[in-house]
Amino acid sequence: MRRELLVFDWDGTLIDSAATIVWCIQSASRDLGLPVPDDARASHVIGLGLNDALAYAVPGLDPRDYGRMVERYRAHFLARDADIPLFPGIKAMLSGLRDRGHLLAVATGKSRAGLARALDNTGLRALFASSRCADQCAPKPAPDMLLELMAELGTTDANTLMIGDTVHDLRMAAHAGVPAVAVSYGAHPKADLAALSPLACLESIDELTQWLENNA
Numbered sequence: 084m085r086r087e088l089l090v091f092d093w094d095g096t097l098i099d100s101a102a103t104i105v106w107c108i109q110s111a112s113r114d115l116g117l118p119v120p121d122d123a124r125a126s127h128v129i130g131l132g133l134n135d136a137l138a139y140a141v142p143g144l145d146p147r148d149y150g151r152m153v154e155r156y157r158a159h160f161l162a163r164d165a166d167i168p169l170f171p172g173i174k175a176m177l178s179g180l181r182d183r184g185h186l187l188a189v190a191t192g193k194s195r196a197g198l199a200r201a202l203d204n205t206g207l208r209a210l211f212a213s214s215r216c217a218d219q220c221a222p223k224p225a226p227d228m229l230l231e232l233m234a235e236l237g238t239t240d241a242n243t244l245m246i247g248d249t250v251h252d253l254r255m256a257a258h259a260g261v262p263a264v265a266v267s268y269g270a271h272p273k274a275d276l277a278a279l280s281p282l283a284c285l286e287s288i289d290e291l292t293q294w295l296e297n298n299a
Contacts, residue, residue, distance in 0.1 A: 084184055086299045088238045090229060090261075092247035093191040093201065094129055095269025097177075100167045101248075103160070104129050104270075108140050111155035115148070117141055129270040130192040130251040132222025164197075165204050170268070172288040177210045180295060186236050189214035190228040190245070190255070212236055224254035229261050244282075244299055246291070253279040266291055 095101040105125040112119045120140045128136035137149055144152060181187055187210055191198055195216045202208040213235055215228035222228075233243055245256035248269025253276065256263035265281040267273035268288070277284045282298070285291045 086244040087242040088186045088236055089180060090188045090190050090232060090245050092252045093189055093193060095248040096266055097173050098167055099170050101126055101129055101270040103163050103167055107156050107159040110159045111152055112141055114155045115151060118143055126270045130223050130249040132217040164200060169205050170288050176292045181210050186212045188212055188232045192217045192222060194218045223251040226255055226259035229259035250275055250279060253281055
């Protein structure tokens with residue numbers, strides 16, 4: 084075991100939610116009569132904090148209307164939240180890593196309440212030693228989530244690995260001095276991820292599981 088702490092992004096890395104998030108952003112924009120972002124623009128914001136996500140996804144949105152946009156997004160998302168599946172093989176992979184002795188954690192752009200629902204819906208809560216959410220500290224790509232997790236769990240950047248599906252995950256890791264692995268089956272294109280030089284850019288859960296077994 085080379086890395087004591089493995090920190091996973093949630094949406095698009097562990098759970099197959101990217102398409103649902105994009106649809107909810109587009110539907111909320113449509114509800115409010117705003118320009119509807121295309122799939123690429125909407126998927127780019129997955130993992131960001133709320134204000135950064137809204138400013139990029141719907142650039143014409145007045146900051147005074149963020150609350151209305153959030154209300155409509157949440158209404159659409161909550162109607163589908165319980166049915167969003169884990170990627171096949173995720174639970175077995177995480178269980179195997181935990182049993183091997185790794186500490187597992189989550190760093191996500193979700194709110195604390197949103198992650199709590201997701202952990203309960205998926206039955207994964209017991210596998211994670213800790214987590215950080217975008218309403219607890221500075222969101223990605225700031226390093227705060229990783230720095231706080233390392234401090235809480237008593238490990239260092241050299242003994243930590245970040246796993247995520249977006250450039251925001253990789254930039255957060257770089258800012259924290261933590262090595263990272265990218266997965267290209269989630270929200271962001273493989274070329275964008277590879278441009279940030281992660282340790283590996285993996286295309287499937289099977290590839291991720293094997294890489295972690297051999298290298299983490």
